[in-house]
Amino acid sequence: MPVRGKHRRPKTSTLTRGMIAVGTSGVALALPLVSATGAHAATPTQAAQVAQVAKTAAVTTPDVQLLTYKVAAGDTLSSIAQKNPTSGGWKKLYEANRAVIGTNPALIRPGLTLTVGTKTVKSTTSSSTAKATTATAKSAATTATPASATTYTNNLDGWIKQSLDIMAKAGIPGTYNGIYRNVMRESSGNPLAINNWDSNAVAGTPSKGLLQVIDPTFNAYHVAGTSTNPYDPVANITAACNYAAAVYGSIDNVNGAY
Structure with missing residues (x-):
């Protein structure tokens, strides 16, 4: 849970930490995953693998x-x-x-x-x-395979997995277990959680969302391509992990109020 002085601005930072609210839709978000080698013709082996997936698609x-x-x-x-x-x-x-x-x-x-x-x-x-x-x-076997989009479930599991994919592309460290542990401690998995009682709240910047981030910190460590709404689950996780990486090396190193 957030405590006094949590997420204070780094003294050397010159970033303006505001935010623009964008409503959440409740619909699972999807990001395109681009292959490292681009579109390519499928080999017979690949065709056989896809056929096998078709047989077991209903899992x-x-x-x-x-x-x-x-x-x-x-x-x-x-x-x-x-x-x-x-x-x-x-x-x-x-x-x-x-x-x-x-x-x-x-x-x-x-x-x-x-x-x-x-x-x-x-x-x-x-x-x-x-x-x-x-x-x-x-x-x-005869056509090129286009890059496909990965879809994520609209729940805590899906939000964490989508954040991890974004973090991997941005070079932000962190694991599923590290994120999940901190989310459950900070908000119990409620993306609309807000702290209205600690020193940050008194100062007018209450901690918000899954990982309880104040607006200045969210804006300073916001990752491009994610929502600018601090209550957005994926944006909140990704920004918090970006902050944790800068201050603690990784969200995995956070085991209490940060």
Whole structure:
């Protein structure tokens, strides 16, 4: 969680750290992944590999989804924890939502949305994907293979993976585990989390988003090609990792408030 003095501007930096708000759409973002060698004619071996993919196109992959609860009048953290066993008890529930609740766990306002745990679901590729792959296999031996776009799931897993791809192109170090660990500590995976109680908030620059970045830091370490909205999950992760790389060497080296 953010603490006093978090994300202060480096004294030697002359960057103006403002931000332009752009609404998030809730739609999975996609970035083109360009092959290092460009388009090329497929070999018979490649055609056989694509054909094999077509046969197994309908696969299931696990996704992690956040479980949330909207606070109603008369609710307490204890009663909410009892209704939602995955929250781990009222203390863990409070720690996971401290950025939303504030400093007093006894004061929760009706209408607040709290994260009460996660669940794993399975998504299966559509039959249309299998048909498209089969068509590609038939023509792979004689036609060039164009660069394809990678799509990402619109959840924490997808946001981290997309950020890692952007970071790899920009030369920013970091791993999935390092990002995930810090996201869960800072915001419990809530991209709209905001800290309205610490010294940064008092100064008019509250910490925002998955990795709780203040606007000046977000703007200074914003990575080109990502949204300029600090609440955008991918932009927030990428900028925070860029900042962590500059100050700590990598987000993997961050194990507490930074």
